[in-house]
Amino acid sequence: MGLIVFVLFLCLAFSLLLSKVKSGRGANWAKLFRIASVVVSISIFTYWFIKKSAVGVVNEAVGLQVINILPQTLDFYVININDADNNGILDVKHIGKIRPEHYRIEYLKMDQSDEYWITGYLGKKNLVYFSQHSVPNKNIDQIVEVQNYINQSVKLSDKAKKQVEAYNYENIKLGIWVTLDFLLLFLNLVLLLKRNRLSKKG
Missing domain, CATH: 1.20.58 (Methane Monooxygenase Hydroxylase; Chain G, domain 1)
Structure with a gap:
């Protein structure tokens, strides 16, 4: 675009x-x-x-429901790991801000992927949540309850953070144009x- x-x-x-x-x-x-x-x-x-x-429903998509159990509103992104060419392409989507005890639904195209990451930000740059998820069965929708401020992998979360920053930068440029x-x-x-x-x- x-x-x-x-x-x-x-x-x-x-x-x-x-x-x-x-x-x-x-x-x-x-x-x-x-x-x-x-x-x-x-x-x-x-x-x-x-x-x-x-609504971002696509054929053969996996429904992802992210539920925020934490007492603070977090801004969530989902990162789909596309391994079609074994390059580990990261496809970022902004789920949006989720208030406590609320949820958002996103649809992931997983035909060339079996893994996704979820990041949660408190503010614009303060990453307070990172989780890594595998999708062994693509016929079953995913439900992720965010109950703790965790970072399952510092190395992967740093990579995810860079991708989110690049995604937001491109969106800002697009918004200006x-x-x-x-x-x-x-x-x-x-x-x-x-x-x-x-x-x-x-």
Whole structure:
């Protein structure tokens, strides 16, 4: 998605420059490109937000229920160990903040994996929980009750922490580009609608 967002940024920025082309042989082509950029951008972002909002159930997924028994709200991440190429690729997902005596459900695609890790943060960087879980039977959903502040492996938790930091950094970068895209999209829409109103009045 990061590459698509960047390409949309370039198209919308170029569309904004083309708004200066108001006459001549290239005016119609410029307007057509601007309209196409706006329509495509709106379509892609609409699809993306609907997909992000939908429940993350996938075929042949293992349901994971994380229950927070601790007296404090923790921010949880699940890290799926993908061993398809024996490279130990770590796929990070943000489960979210779970209050005491509450739970969250996540769905893990385990067709190329049989292990996942769970990390819990108190605040942004204070890792206070780490557990390692195997999935011997992928037809049975997983339930993890977080009852203690534990770290089952300092070595693996350090690796997990780096992956979570990289995941959050990429999300921050993506958020900045999406914000810039929305700003350019808004400016392009305003200029297109303003131009159409002036054309109708003329």
